[in-house]
Amino acid sequence: MAFLELHGLTKRYGTITAVDSMTLNVEKNSFVSLLGPSGCGKTTTLQMVAGFETPTEGRILLNGRDLSAIPARERGLGIVFQSYALFMHMTVAENVAFGLEMRKVGKAERARRVAAALDLVHLSHLADRYPRAMSGGQRQRVALARALVIEPELLLLDEPLSNLDAKLREEMQLELRRIQREAGVTTLMVTHDQSEALAMSDRVVVMERGHLRQEDAPFEVYEQPGSLFVSNFLGKSNVYDARLIAADATGSRLVVAGREIAGPAGVTLPPGDVALVLRPERVEVVAPDAALIEGRVIERIFFGNQWLLRAGTPFGEMLISRRNSGRAEAAVGDRIGLGWEAHHIRVLPREEARA
């Protein structure tokens, strides 16, 4: 039995179904991310676990205990809100102590635990400050300390890093993961940022329009996307219409834009129309005689550690990402040869285009 279990969790607002029979198991001490675009139901799911929304159907079990009948204030969960929701009229230490006060923890014990929590988030020196005089990153740490000091069974993070600037966000990703490990608390995070979810989580849950689309470890979700939606949402993808003409345990054959190419082994789809997915970082720029297809560079963008090329090819436009190895990259207008290994291709069912 998993530590946190969602069973057929459903939330309807009138005729709109925000979360549709979501079933999920979260193991103890793991860090799980609910990932998806806005409106996919991830926040509603978190709100139901927190107790701020009542599920229309389904059950939430935490450590074997059914949470349905327990009001939010008795669930004892640590929650970090997107806006941090600090008490602006209290000092950092008073903010952190609030949950302990509510639990009638004695003064000496309270002081000790507040100090320990502030130490965990490296804020001991700012205990007497008011939140207004702090930076976004510091407020984030206060919110985290306030949620962790009550030693919750479950930590809920609602878009915790979305209000921070890019550099600070990367630092906080590592920091948050460190704190979560040190505190040893099972964590459920909601985010729309795929790199955040991949970097921080043990398991990533991809949601779309109220449905759980895929749940797996970050590497697996990225490498083995189960659908075009997941593939497009996690990182960049080149997607082409293709026809699967043969597939067995040793390989497969695909036809794209009238050319027959080798595909990966182990494709279980029946022959017919499929989608071919190729990650930009798996495409190599090669000598013309070794190329599978040729392309002409349309656009070249420099990111510092890598280049992104956009090339016109017989398949259609293709994105190619190249590590910056200190050499000048092909320029706009250059003809380049492109190649890849057959097992880097993903073959997925074709999906109807969405508005």
Added chain:
Amino acid sequence: MSETRRNWLLSAPGLVLFGVLLFVPLVMTFILSLNSFDFYGGIKPDIGPGNYFAVLGDGYYYTIFGRTFAIALVTTVICVLIGVPVAWFMLKMTPFWRSIMVLVVIGPLLISVVVRTLGWAIILGNKGIVNDALIHLGLIERPIKMMFTSGGIVVALVHVMVPFMVLAVWAALQRADPAAERAAESLGAGTVTIFRRVVVPQALPGILSGSLIVFSMSASAFATPAIIGGRRAKVIATTVYDEFMGTLNWPLGAAIAMLLLVSVVVVMLAWNRLVERRVEKVIG
């Protein structure tokens, strides 16, 4: 044109308005308050502090000043006690009910104070609804005196002033982060604790500004004390009126009016300084 000159020129319309409508009448009233008066000769254009000595040397006026500020203070406190919860409930309502509640709260402001106060006179009178009901229920034998008392004035003033408090507190609560209440809830706080520890501190700037409005308006209110209090429960504003229109002693009336203005300003400044120190480091 220099920056300073242009700034002065741009604010000229406002300054003219301010000068003509506030500063000039105020100075004229002040000069009037320094003139002297006798029943046969009328107002004499001499200058002297005689009227102020007359007011400050007479215990009768101290009673009136004391009553006025007691009424204003009690009205303010009751308005806070009513206004803060009402504003909080309004914030929690669905948009539909909230817009209806805003109308309900602001509605009384659309009706003349005189009309509203006359309504209270009907309710509070010796043969009014409240007394009639209590007598018929057998709870009392003789009517409770509510008209022409300070208590009656407070009741009617609260009715007039509550909207100002609700709106001030509401504005403050709207600026606050609604997630803070949820955070308190998730940390184990009940509704009463959330209200006391989170909502009231968030509402504090609104309570402070609302108190200033309600206190100063109650201290200088005229129509409500005139109708409910009459000649028996006199406040400063009705005393000024009587001096001007009854005794025709304009200079004395002007002196009392100046003293009202000064004392209200002093109370407001003191209040402001008191709370500013407490609030500024938190609210910024």
